[in-house]
Amino acid sequence: MAPSYSKYDVRRRLPNPSAAALLVIDMQNYFSSIASPILPSLNSTVSISRSASIPVIFTRHRHLSPSDNPTLSEWWSGDLIFDGTPESELLPDLNRSPSDRIVEKNTYSAFRGTGLEETLRGMGVEEVIVTGVMTNLCCETTARDAFVRGFRVFFSTDATATGSVQLHEAAIMNLAYGFAYLVDCERLQKGIGLKGRG
Template sequence: MAADSSYEKYEIRKRNPDPKTSALLVVDMQNYFASMAKPILNSVLTTVDLCRRASIPVFFTRHRHRSPTDYGMLGEWWNNHLILDGTPEAELLPEIARLASAEQVVEKTTYSAFRKTGLQGRLAEMGVEEVIVTGVMTNLCCETTSRDAFVRGFRVFFSTDATATSDPELHESTLKNLAYGFAYLVDCNRLRRGLFGN
């Protein structure tokens, strides 16, 4: 984003994440969303690498549906164009290279990564108080997860360059809304400085 991007007037709160109490949420970097995910892939991978180096646990979410019984309102809203479990579209992008032995996948059926997933309990067990949010789509799953995390008592850090959606206006609107009321904004450079001081 350009330095004079309009969300900046709402970004009056600045803070760095605490690696001792943070977790990274990588939201829905799946084949289904490749057209949106590929342009931010380098920023997402950089964010993942920074968090791994800082010993911040990494969680990957995967949106998928097993049957019409778990469609909920998404079935009506998206005319049943949903991600079906067991299809190539439901899988994480191969470039993500999740560390299977150490990094968990959170399976979800709606926009929030907290809804009926057990994520809050897992984070609480690990002593996590802050979440860093990356992935797609900025204005749907990333924003809803961030708002949900905030109301559940987590401090939220939202990436400006490691999130993406279908339209720049929607991306910008989310950044404005979250900066105003829900999240500290970060990008790869700010995260690097905040975690390592360089």
């Protein structure tokens, strides 16, 4: 059965390797039950991106104290990811390179208060490919924020995940309707993977 967002997947485009960056959102131990099932697709996406010389940037969600984001602390009843704990660390099986940047954040958007936009602009990046967890929270918010800031957005359907299929597909439906081109490993491999070797 086709996913519920299929009818909105009407705008087709592939990233331009010379203008794109891959964002890997919050693939941390705290989210391991959600993140582990997509690890093969995510690591493949990272490999495809590297083959096309697309820079890879990881984000890590962590809090120094409940007061650094009182709204989030209230919303999640204080269940936060604190810096320095094993839960805050990136999954050990991620396809990471020592040279990859890690952006530290304490809210849903990877752009808010992190300097990410300035970093991307300084690298000549005009497009972002969003992967990671959770589809409907940090990934979706980062994708929307990127779009509003003028970046062309590509959103992975098989290298993102959240707590339920319903939430995952609802987020992708909204993004496909108004914010992002949808991609998956197969589309990227056929498109930018070939360009990267050309």
